[in-house]
Amino acid sequence: MTKQNRLSIWFFIGSLLTVYGIVIFGMSVYNLFYPDTGSHVILSNLHAGIWWGALLLVIGLVYVFLFRPGRVKH
């Protein structure tokens, strides 16, 4: 196997961020409708999980697309 056949590190990063984006965004949307009443998180009204999860998802998808196998080497 040569370097030319190797997946880019940015593809791995994109994949991980995509998975994290889905998990965090999904969980935060769920919490929006079924809020945890025992939570002590400050400024939870900002719904940071939703926009941070969405940000991870967008960055992840962009990286996966740009560095997908067969398109860019390394």
Next chain:
Amino acid sequence: MIGEITLCFSSLFGSGSSIVSLNWVDSLVIAIYFVFVLGIGYYLMRFTKTGEDFFLAGRQMTAWIAGLSFVAANLGSLELMGWAASAYQYGILAAHWYWIGAIPAMVFLGLIMMPFYYISKTHSVPGYLKLRFGESASMLSAVSFGLMTVFMSGINMYAMAIVMKVVLGWDINFSIWVSSLTVMIYVVLGGLLSAIFNEVLQFMLIWLGALLIPIIGMIESGGWSGMVAKIHHNYPLGNYTHLWSTLGSFKDNPMGIHWTGIVFGLGFIISFGYWTTDFLVVQRVLAAKDLRSAKMAPIIGAGFKMMVPLIVILPGLLGLAVIPGLVGETQAVATGAHSYNEILPLMLARYCTPGLLGLGITALIAGFMSGMAGNVSAFATVWTYDIYRPILKKLKRADVDDAHYVKIGRWTTILGVIISIGTAYLVQQFASIMDYVQALFSFFIAPLFGTVILGMLWKRATSKGGFWGLFAGIVSSVGMWLWVKVDPAALRIIALSPYAKDMAQDMYRALWSWIICVSVTVIVSLMTTPKPDSQLFGLVRGCTELPSEGDLALIKRPVFWAVIILIVFAALNIIFW
């Protein structure tokens, strides 16, 4: 189903009293991280066949990857938590360790030193010393570096396990074994290539996991001015938001340090010693694909290093504003209050909802693993090439094939992890070992910088001069440390002030040991015969013709970006003066 599996994962981690309690989705986020890093190691195994693949990642890394890996290897979780705690304790003074304590040295490494490391085709810093000064200086440096690296790795591992116990209630044995075995598996499989890939991934996670704290913290505090006003309100007698204005006298600042200690001790000797000669970080840059990338990597690293206070120092300062009253460790243990050492997890718990909390904890774990991978991969290289290989050559009177060294590298990685784990348990039994090993590590950094820099910039430096200078520097550093241990009053002599505190001792001890190393090297060199210029090609400035960058566009030249970095560095110091 996933929920049940991750709930099992949560219970496996243990429970009990802790700062943070994880939801099943947080545990899922952590579990996904472990699957990814092991998967990357397994995937890269097929690309790691030769010694250059295993020990130098095939010298194929771009400037960006080498630069990010260079910073990530230093960005351990203890570094994150420790400096956030220091920011709470000392205020913005802690940022000196990220700015003057790193940036000039990183730029110097890129522009001045990297060409010699790279052109000489050395695989390590002791390897460079062997080419320049011969076997004696190289072996002294290799043995001290190799041993100290795995010992430090073990100490960090133990400290990390303690942090995980306090923050999350995790069992110490579980933290030690799971994290270290994971690192061992992916480094054994993919060598430095795998370590670098994972370090870049971990670097991204550290940022994405920790960046929410300053963002939400700033919203809560009402921006920078709101935060400063709150800090002044909470601590009317303290000065926590000025970088230089309190350093005119030892007694005017909580660190008990003078600006000369920060500028010359930290900014010159300790910083240059660590960033330019500690093989743990330099190895990442040696993996660059060409000389321009090798020069650019530390400069790119400097850009990111300069931003790290955003996720480390700022959370500490925000803590002073929104969670006042945290106390030192001793008082916390006695009273049951929270310690400022816990400021980062406290801020995570304050702002992060389920999922985000898992991401933040993953950032801490990623930080620990990137630091440990750096230690064991550097140890494997130095042990295999700078200790084992010369001894084997002498015994067999011939070199053996490359595959043998790859095999030894893999076994050494396993050995390094085992020694680290052993050290972690040893520290658990004898806590004072931690202080001694940390002190031991500091003995070598400053003198080694003196030896390497003279070797690179002064062609008259001889082999005997290099060895005896390094030896004298190390011995004098040990001597000063022992002197203060035996007679604490000696600190006022070494650090030049009766008001000096421990932090100042480190700075001035480094400064004196460097001066002694350089002086002895110069004197012995002038009394002994130097190598002819023809033997110094590729090793010394003045004997080596460096490739011209005149044909490169300005924007592609390392020196252009170095100037940009230095301008931003100067601006930050002025803004926060």
